[in-house]
Amino acid sequence: MEWIQQLINGISLGSIYALIALGYTMVYGIIKLINFAHGDVFMVGSFIGFYSITVFGLGFFPALIISMTACALFGVIIERIAYKRLRNATRIAALITAIGVSLLIEYGVIYIRGAQPEAYPDVFSNKSFEFLGAQISIQSILILSVSVVLMILLQFIVHKTKTGKAMRAVSHDTEAAKLMGINVDNTISATFAIGSALAGAAGVVFGVYYTKIDPLMGVIPGVKAFIAAVLGGIGIIPGAMVGGLLLGVVETIVSALGFSLWRDAVAFVILILILIFRPSGIFGKNTREKV
Amino acid sequence: MKTKKFASLFLATTLLTGILAGCSGGDDESTSSEGGDTIKIGLNLELSGPVASYGSSEADGIDLAIEEINAAGGIDGKEIVPVKVDNKSDASEATNAAIKLTSQDNVSAIIGAATSGNTVAQVQIALDSKTPIITPSGTSPTVTVAEDGSVNEFTFRTSFIDPFQGTVAANFATQELKVKTAAVYADNASDYAKGLAESFIADFEAAGGKIVSEESYVAKDNDFRSTLTRIKSANPDFVFIPGYYEEVGLIVKQARELGITVPLMGADGWDSPTIVELAGAEALNNTYIINHYSAEDPDGKAKEFADKYEAKYGEAPNSFNALGYDTVYLLKDAIERAGSTDGAKIQEALAATKDLELVTGLYTVDENHHPIKSATILEFIDGKQVFNTKVNP
Numbered sequence: 001m002e003w004i005q006q007l008i009n010g011i012s013l014g015s016i017y018a019l020i021a022l023g024y025t026m027v028y029g030i031i032k033l034i035n036f037a038h039g040d041v042f043m044v045g046s047f048i049g050f051y052s053i054t055v056f057g058l059g060f061f062p063a064l065i066i067s068m069t070a071c072a073l074f075g076v077i078i079e080r081i082a083y084k085r086l087r088n089a090t091r092i093a094a095l096i097t098a099i100g101v102s103l104l105i106e107y108g109v110i111y112i113r114g115a116q117p118e119a120y121p122d123v124f125s126n127k128s129f130e131f132l133g134a135q136i137s138i139q140s141i142l143i144l145s146v147s148v149v150l151m152i153l154l155q156f157i158v159h160k161t162k163t164g165k166a167m168r169a170v171s172h173d174t175e176a177a178k179l180m181g182i183n184v185d186n187t188i189s190a191t192f193a194i195g196s197a198l199a200g201a202a203g204v205v206f207g208v209y210y211t212k213i214d215p216l217m218g219v220i221p222g223v224k225a226f227i228a229a230v231l232g233g234i235g236i237i238p239g240a241m242v243g244g245l246l247l248g249v250v251e252t253i254v255s256a257l258g259f260s261l262w263r264d265a266v267a268f269v270i271l272i273l274i275l276i277f278r279p280s281g282i283f284g285k286n287t288r289e290k291v
Numbered sequence: 292m293k294t295k296k297f298a299s300l301f302l303a304t305t306l307l308t309g310i311l312a313g314c315s316g317g318d319d320e321s322t323s324s325e326g327g328d329t330i331k332i333g334l335n336l337e338l339s340g341p342v343a344s345y346g347s348s349e350a351d352g353i354d355l356a357i358e359e360i361n362a363a364g365g366i367d368g369k370e371i372v373p374v375k376v377d378n379k380s381d382a383s384e385a386t387n388a389a390i391k392l393t394s395q396d397n398v399s400a401i402i403g404a405a406t407s408g409n410t411v412a413q414v415q416i417a418l419d420s421k422t423p424i425i426t427p428s429g430t431s432p433t434v435t436v437a438e439d440g441s442v443n444e445f446t447f448r449t450s451f452i453d454p455f456q457g458t459v460a461a462n463f464a465t466q467e468l469k470v471k472t473a474a475v476y477a478d479n480a481s482d483y484a485k486g487l488a489e490s491f492i493a494d495f496e497a498a499g500g501k502i503v504s505e506e507s508y509v510a511k512d513n514d515f516r517s518t519l520t521r522i523k524s525a526n527p528d529f530v531f532i533p534g535y536y537e538e539v540g541l542i543v544k545q546a547r548e549l550g551i552t553v554p555l556m557g558a559d560g561w562d563s564p565t566i567v568e569l570a571g572a573e574a575l576n577n578t579y580i581i582n583h584y585s586a587e588d589p590d591g592k593a594k595e596f597a598d599k600y601e602a603k604y605g606e607a608p609n610s611f612n613a614l615g616y617d618t619v620y621l622l623k624d625a626i627e628r629a630g631s632t633d634g635a636k637i638q639e640a641l642a643a644t645k646d647l648e649l650v651t652g653l654y655t656v657d658e659n660h661h662p663i664k665s666a667t668i669l670e671f672i673d674g675k676q677v678f679n680t681k682v683n684p
Contacts, residue, residue: 119568255517
């Protein structure tokens with residue numbers, strides 16, 4: 001029954017990666033920018049959730065919604081201040097700016113509140129129940145259901161709404177979309193808002209599940225989510241979900257086999273292998289470079 | 292606009308003069324107090340930075356002890372003058388502080404640093420300047436014994452050493468808890484945890500126990516569930532988790548969630564209020580820690596200290612407070628027996644310390660400058676550390 005337990009551990013971890021990876025992939029899909037500040041939006045979301053629960057005494061769901069809203073706003077502000085003016089600059093300039101923004105957020109938060117970690121309060125009981133010999137905690141179920149609901153919501157937004165249609169159009173061909181009368185700036189902002197809201201949700205879920213949060217908590221999950229996005233095929237939304245879950249399960253299996261110290265190394269080996277053998281990811285189509 | 296500029300210039304000038312004045316003031320003091328009626332003791336402690344809570348806790352205990360000794364007439368009629376330096380929890384800063392204390396302030400001895408690494412950083416300076424240093428809580432054996440096995444002559448410690456804690460845990464598990472099988476889950480990145488794990492495994496197996504699972508984790512990790520699941524399937528009676536509170540708090544919480552209900556045990560790295568916040572009081576039930584001291588120890592001397600400490604600071608002392616306090620008395624005893632404030636003479640007296648009664652237990656120094664002293668075992672009950680038993684070496 002150990003394996004069922006491990007599978008549950010892996011899926012819980014993977015769904016957090018998936019939520020963060022979605023933001024990476026959406027932003028990349030639309031402006032071809034790897035937004036390295038995304039992991040820090042996740043951290044900010046986690047802290048906003050933490051303060052909503054401890055200072056304002058809110059429950060989990062209000063805290064989740066506040067954190068998502070605040071992060072959406074935060075994402076748009078980052079985009080408007082840092083990335084918008086670099087829209088026509090080289091991709092490397094935008095990438096370096098993203099790293100700068102990431103450091104600014106991390107150390108800005110340390111400047112404001114210090115570097116000490118914080119313990120998330122228990123908003124749900126720690127109770128767990130037995131299922132086929134595995135202990136399933138209420139928190140794992142919560143993580144999973146929040147992630148699934150948000151992913152379905154995202155699919156709905158992207159495929160059934162006007163904003164989603166605009167997003168897909170801009171991602172396909174920015175110039176043509178502009179000629180068709182689509183407001184490209186607003187569409188890009190909307191993408192940042194949705195991606196950041198998902199990161200904020202991931203932050204709150206992470207806090208509830210893993211208890212400890214600190215200003216540098218976004219670095220490793222951010223990098224892992226980036227790997228997940230590349231694994232699934234960067235720019236492709238279902239790819240990020242599958243990539244995230246897959247990475248979570250693989251990491252868990254590595255630990256379960258007794259190689260827990262190799263867990264992070266394996267994630268990076270996956271990144272390297274994917275970049276060598278299938279740079280477009282699991283879901284990507286091999287497109288020939290235009291000359 | 293102009294007034295603003297003027298104001299900032301003015302502010303800068305005042306600040307600068309303030310700093311300069313501070314410097315010259317300090318110099319005056321150090322030259323004037325080089326008389327024969329005081330004993331200068333350097334405190335090289337972590338007062339800021341990541342382990343500031345250790346250093347400042349010790350400083351509180353040290354202040355209390357010095358206050359008491361001076362009120363009672365000092366050591367042989369000489370008043371103790373502490374010279375406090377913040378090493379910012381950094382090894383190179385600790386070295387700089389030691390150089391300053393020995394060359395500028397001419398202290399008779401140095402107390403500190405709180406951690407092993409920052410103490411090791413001062414070993415050479417202590418030797419060169421023939422100034423004894425005593426770390427209150429540096430528990431790594433390397434503090435007093437160099438890599439080639441030779442003893443660092445001028446370095447001493449108040450606390451017991453790491454491997455001893457592993458031995459205590461093994462004895463407690465086999466004799467008090469009467470367990471047959473154990474798992475070890477250690478922090479792979481710290482020498483502290485690895486040393487404890489090694490000595491625990493050796494002594495547990497020597498006592499007839501069986502180690503069914505040996506796992507390790509990396510510091511700063513958040514997800515321990517997969518390895519814990521592995522440990523659970525090995526079905527141990529007892530899990531030994533040497534490590535620091537930030538990770539241990541999460542490990543305890545996740546272990547209980549996964550249905551690991553057996554006793555868990557750790558060492559002094561668990562001693563922080565943060566662990567209760569991280570793990571939750573309920574998950575911490577049925578866990579034990581080894582420590583230097585307990586405020587609930589019924590022993591007379593420990594109780595007396597707890598009362599005095601509470602009267603001065605308004606809270607119960609922790610083990611770092613007690614170790615800081617004890618270090619001053621350890622030094623006082625040596626200076627009295629040496630009958631001198633000369634570093635080399637104090638060193639000889641320190642190395643000969645025997646059966647000295649301290650708050651944290653009876654203290655005797657062995658040939659490696661490792662103390663032979665007792666350890667306290669505490670049990671977490673509803674988030675509170677409750678005195679369980681005292682184990683003698």
